[in-house]
Amino acid sequence: MVEPGATPWSAPAPVAVRQSSLRERNLAAIVAAVCRAEVPPSRADLAAELSMTRATAGRLVDELVAARVVDEVDRSQGARGRPAKGLLPGTGIVGLGLAVETDRLLVRAVDLRGRVVGERVVGSSAGDAESVLDALAHQAREVRRGLQGRRLVGVGVALPGIVDDDGRLLRAPNLRWNDVDVAGILASVGGRHRVLVANEADMAALVEAEPRPGRLGPWTDFVHVSAAVGVGGAIVSGGRVVAGEHGAAGELGHVCVDPSGPACGCGSTGCLEQYVGLRAVAEVSGLPRDRVATGLAAGAAAGDPRCVAAVEQVTHALSVALASVVNVVGISSVVLGGHLAALDPATIEAIRARLDARVIGSRWKPVQVTVARGDHAAAATGAAHRALADVVARPATWV
Amino acid sequence: MVEPGATPWSAPAPVAVRQSSLRERNLAAIVAAVCRAEVPPSRADLAAELSMTRATAGRLVDELVAARVVDEVDRSQGARGRPAKGLLPGTGIVGLGLAVETDRLLVRAVDLRGRVVGERVVGSSAGDAESVLDALAHQAREVRRGLQGRRLVGVGVALPGIVDDDGRLLRAPNLRWNDVDVAGILASVGGRHRVLVANEADMAALVEAEPRPGRLGPWTDFVHVSAAVGVGGAIVSGGRVVAGEHGAAGELGHVCVDPSGPACGCGSTGCLEQYVGLRAVAEVSGLPRDRVATGLAAGAAAGDPRCVAAVEQVTHALSVALASVVNVVGISSVVLGGHLAALDPATIEAIRARLDARVIGSRWKPVQVTVARGDHAAAATGAAHRALADVVARPATWV
DNA sequence: GAGATTAGTTTGATGAGTGAACTTAAGTCG
DNA sequence: CGACTTAAGTTCACTCATCAAACTAATCTC
Structure with a gap:
């Protein structure tokens, strides 16, 4: 499984960073903070938590709100002072998760808050890879049609087999598939977005680690x-x-x-x-x-x-x-x-x-x-999370 | 083994980044580039490689030269144009590596170019942890005395056992040591520097991965x-x-x-x-x-x-x-x-x-x-590299 | 020795964050 | 009920690191 931004961990940047990287970085910090917060934070809360000024936090949040990556909600509680506007992950941003299992095909649309906003499950007629994937693509397009103006930001695919970096399924013994260009066949589902392919176990683990996008669960290791x-x-x-x-x-x-x-x-x-x-x-x-x-x-x-x-x-x-x-x-x-x-x-x-x-x-x-928590569609959910992870990691590209 | 402070640039920053982080990051990028280069690069080479301007590269290099983290050398070769000054990792920066093995104590001083600039090997009389470590500290102080104005930037210790994050040796079956506060006992060797303790296998692997500080060897995985x-x-x-x-x-x-x-x-x-x-x-x-x-x-x-x-x-x-x-x-x-x-x-x-x-x-x-390459003191060398890694990862703190 | 070529430096512009003052929208209290 | 308090959010001048481009420096070529 390859990381979203692919600049590995903390490695000394292979290339210089510039002013704009600062902004990208801080946008990401804000999105991450909003996603992991238990209660919707205000701009001022974010500024304090991230030790930036209210001015900076305010400006960046405004951009994110405009891009629908975060939503503003009323947080009317009897506190003194000017009432804060709470911030939540945007419901207008969704990722699509696809999964091929031995006997089912699943499609799930999940928004940035981790809510399922579209789903399809169909039994899969065993068959050659091409026709099964075509059927899956059809279901995915149906789910996509039902998104009603929400912004699709990516497509993830979970497969029961070994996958290479280019989205090729090398081998799936239990499907009897070998060397299938899954990313290529499903490219039409993503439109201009890359289709992210990974092993179903990795995808399922993702949900275990992050029950909601950007929000770590009780286990991190x-x-x-x-x-x-x-x-x-x-x-x-x-x-x-x-x-x-x-x-x-x-x-x-x-x-x-x-x-x-x-x-x-x-x-x-x-x-x-x-x-x-x-x-x-x-x-x-x-x-x-x-x-x-x-x-x-x-x-x-x-x-x-x-x-x-x-x-x-x-x-x-x-x-x-x-x-x-x-x-x-x-x-x-x-x-x-x-x-x-x-x-x-x-x-x-x-x-x-x-x-x-x-x-x-x-x-x-x-x-x-x-x-594990009982989720009958853990792999598909994980695939959707995987697609959303890009927004959490690099919101600047979506602003 | 814990990473040297390293605020990962690619992971969702837990805290906002500011202008100064830019500079820190770019200083690190330059040091990393100088360390991994096969031939001493010029300021202009660095600017091209890291896609920053010559102005920026020049200013940052000047700071690093002043701090002796990189050295300037003549690179007189019959090329056209104004001759470039080549840049090499500074010889004025050294890390100290200590190792306790079942029958030996080792101390090695290594400079940023990976050259051994001081060494001591003594047989260890089996004994209790405190006295063995005192003997090791004595050897280390001797090596340190011989550094002649070079700047010591850190101390690493390699041990044949399990070590926790605070530099405590939890268990070393072959030494029959249990729960020894190695970092604490050796603190005097480091002076104001932290003493970095890790397993000898990890330290040895470090040298295999990075035969010279900041310079990856043929194997990276x-x-x-x-x-x-x-x-x-x-x-x-x-x-x-x-x-x-x-x-x-x-x-x-x-x-x-x-x-x-x-x-x-x-x-x-x-x-x-x-x-x-x-x-x-x-x-x-x-x-x-x-x-x-x-x-x-x-x-x-x-x-x-x-x-x-x-x-x-x-x-x-x-x-x-x-x-x-x-x-x-x-x-x-x-x-x-x-x-x-x-x-x-x-x-x-x-x-x-x-x-x-x-x-x-x-x-x-x-x-x-x-x-593995045959190095009779791989663990001690690795420990010294570990100490130097902090300079490569975050040169800004040494400027 | 003039010209070409490349390294390195200087100078002003740009963009992002900071700090402090200011504005807004509540709750509180006499 | 209106003045006061409190805290959120906004505005604006300032700082700092990088960029772009012009400039200077040092060497080779012819």
Whole structure:
């Protein structure tokens, strides 16, 4: 996953900054502050928080209001002095999120406040990439038509596979797609906007990190496991999804649990996916695939021996694989998503305890394990957030 | 490892930027450009490269020259026009790097050009932390005394253990130290400068990424394995060492190779360290510990069955453990250091090939495996670089 | 030695933020 | 009810870093 502005982190700017960069920077600071605020701040609040003068804050906010990136609302409360006008992320700015899942196509339009302002979900007829993506594009255009004068600022696409920097899907085993130019095929949906393509696990993790655009959730550093037929993952550090060289970071499904374990489609043996993927869990537990999420914990609680065995297998494999991950990336919170989000608290605690035993740093900071918030369209929401992230990061281009 | 203050320019600034930030930023851009240049650039070269005007470049360079952060040199070559004055990183700026190893204490003074301008190596009498660190501080003061008017800008300390953000060594199994306030004990060495403490693997990786301060080496994204009695590691992305929440990232030694393997001191089982650490390799190969680096490859080549077995064990364990790491962090280059740097090319290739088979992204980007440059004081050099990094990142505070 | 060429410097203009004074729109209190 | 207090927002002159362009300096070429 590539960052919006792509000037990496804090690297010494490769090129000089000029006066206009100052303004861009401060516009971004204001948008970020408005997005993360719990209550709508006034211009004066922003000036104090960002240690700029009221004059500057006022001028910049005026520009943002004109561009509809922030909205003014009445904040009539019985305070002394001239009443402040509260500022909120603009509802006139929306991002479009698209997702291809193994059996569904999703489109979501989300505004800067994180509200869903348009949605479509359709079952996908398995088929070749071109026709499935055409169907998706059609749905997206329908959602776009319903936006009623709101400003579309970008399109994100979440895919269950490995994606390169140019928006090409290199490989999606569970879709049986190889080397598909997704960004190119969907370009028409974005109009003049770039179509941002990324792995669904990264997109889902984005929502976990930022439940609303520009507003960090309770977790800013965690490893996100998103389990379905395939097991993916993402590493989030400081509220940002960590990319690998080719956006290939976070392939948790292929961390080795046991080198003498079963062969995996990836060419290796004993991969995590072979223990906790939907296919494996369904087989061991005897549950049909679409009942695993809802039925596994209940089955185990009821004493069904196959369900108990499946839960034990999941617990064991996750604790081994995640311990390696936590030791390597030094991030000690884990969020479980997909069908793993339905595990019961006792199992979660068992995983946590076994992880603690294997993690070298747990003595100073115990490992935390939680489950993802239940959003049936996390990846699509994340894709929309991804599109909106550009406005939050560089509002100057939208003013 | 924590970044030097660095207000990231690209991340949403938590606070407004003002005119002076512009200057700070552009000073940093110039220093970075001077450091990474292959030939000493002129003011005009810098202006062109950074797309600022010659006027601006000239003024900022003048300030840096006055502060001795960059030096002017004659660049008399038969070119037309007024001869340019070349610019090089200043030799008047030095960082001090300290390292505690299991049997040695090292101190190195390095200038901004990456030249060693002072060094001391002494054997360490095993002892309690306080007395060992006092001895180290004494050596450091001696080196500092020999700096002859150069400006000391910081002190870095490399330690074989886990370190927290405040410069406390939490745990160093191979030194048998626990919870030592290293930064506090060594504060006198730094004078008014902060003492920057980090894991030796991170410091060594820094030198691999940046052979000279501010100048990236051939690898900017890699996983660095530093093997000795303990096995540590560091993840370098974009030329920067990735920190975990508590600088605990990169604990490669405790990635699980086989959950049913031997117990490890960390409380887990089958950790990489139990297969490729100096202790394990010495035992399997029958070589004395201090001969492992030099004798292992030779022994295996000569057909010694114990050495062959040791090499096979190392090959197997590294390929399993590193595959997980590469899949998780999405970085496909691996640099082997410590006694692993002495493995012969055939073994390196065998590790590479087995890794390729296990890495999900290898189809698009084959895994690369190389060995570290042989620097007997990599950690101390890295610590000195770490101290100098602050000048490169924020020269304005030194002007 | 005149001319060409490029490095570096000087000078005034521009744009963005600062500080302080000013205006506006409430609530408070006699 | 009207004067006073309080705080938000606005205006305006000022500062500072960069830009643009003219100018000076030093060397090579012919």
